Amino acid sequence: MWRLLNGWLPFQDKLQQFGLHLPSKCSFCPSSETLQHSFVHCWMARYVWSYFQCMLGVRGAADTLIKTLQGWWILASGKSPTAVLVYLLPVLICWELWKARNQVVYENVFLRPPYICRQIVWHLNAIGAAHPFACANDDTWRRLGLLPIFKMPKLLKCIPLVWSSPQYLYSKLNVDGSSLGNPGHSGGGGLVRDYHGQVIAAFSAYYGFCTNMEVESRALLEGLLLCVSLGLVKVIVHMDSEQLLKIVQRTISAPWKLDSLVRQIHEVLSRGEFVLEHSYRETNAVADELAKQASTTHIGRGPTKPPLYQGE
Incomplete structure (x- = not known):
């Protein structure tokens, strides 16, 4: 994510600065391959973003990656299970889109968008298995195909706050x-x-x-x-x-x-x-x-x- 947000992934426009000239065509469509295109404008990226945006009610995709991430992370305030989910998903979406692009470029293997969405859900389940999410009653988690990996909230301990008399002779x-x-x-x-x-x-x-x-x-x-x-x-x-x-x-x-x-x-x-x-x-x-x-x-x-x- 640091390399992505700072524009240091090896796309053709960056490689040209080092004298490397590779095909500049997008792996999924006839357009030129750039960072913004691969992660925002390509039909593959739009499919994956839209799939999860519809599930969580996030606003539509923006014209740049930064604005797209801001549209998600502005909803990630607090520590509720949904906020944690909204915070994690953009990172996993970018990671899987980058892997799908590399599969085509280096291994000539084309991954369909539904498969990429399932991989993202698999990662969320793996994270939940390692660090259980707080208990949530929101049906959004199950609609996404997430297993009910929740940790129960801590039971509140009630303490009677009333002045009491000391023991005898005290x-x-x-x-x-x-x-x-x-x-x-x-x-x-x-x-x-x-x-x-x-x-x-x-x-x-x-x-x-x-x-x-x-x-x-x-x-x-x-x-x-x-x-x-x-x-x-x-x-x-x-x-x-x-x-x-x-x-x-x-x-x-x-x-x-x-x-x-x-x-x-x-x-x-x-x-x-x-x-x-x-x-x-x-x-x-x-x-x-x-x-x-x-x-x-x-x-x-x-x-x-x-x-x-x-x-x-």
Whole structure:
């Protein structure tokens, strides 16, 4: 296809540039053989293109190969089975037309158009056998003679997104941060509930001009300090920032700007039995609303203030 689109197939007009003079007559009709003629204008090419265009409802053949391919590939958007089919077919059509031309020129074997169409379908079946297509309910595939080689779509897993109470003797802390602009005006919020689901304490704090990760870290630190100030030693901590969770768990490295905050978080975590878990935003809605309120109104101060790390 690269050689075809760049005009580097050995047709007579190209070979003449190297001093080679061969018969210039088309292998299938009395016209002169050129790239555009062999792949677009010849009756053999028009038959093959029209056969598949009628099947898929693609617009009629254009006057150049590039426009013909564009007419196909403009319909190949997305990842549906039909889009994959529309993307593959022009390549296979060009390949089989080129092979049919060479069969006549070098082996004096004439291939009829229906045979070429069957070869193209055979290639599609071979591709489907190696890499099964996504499941399709379109009857177009069977009209083309394609075998039903489809892979079943992945089954969706339903996850109930609802806040749940912690286990007996544990408390649950939900924290979140909000930065309007990243960086921008930022605020953090959170609340602590007991194993009955009753709210013990909450905070909504404005942190000034921060990035998303910085305000998420500040909110987590403030929530942990709130738990310590309340004398809670068994706490399940839920946050919707998966990246911050990985940083605190040392799965990934912390950015240098967050190094001080992360060290403070680790120091507070050593004071009790804290279990850090990722939660979906739908189950962290109250903390998210408290954080947005602080970042929007620029007011709010939680019951605790994060102290500076020792040595700073």
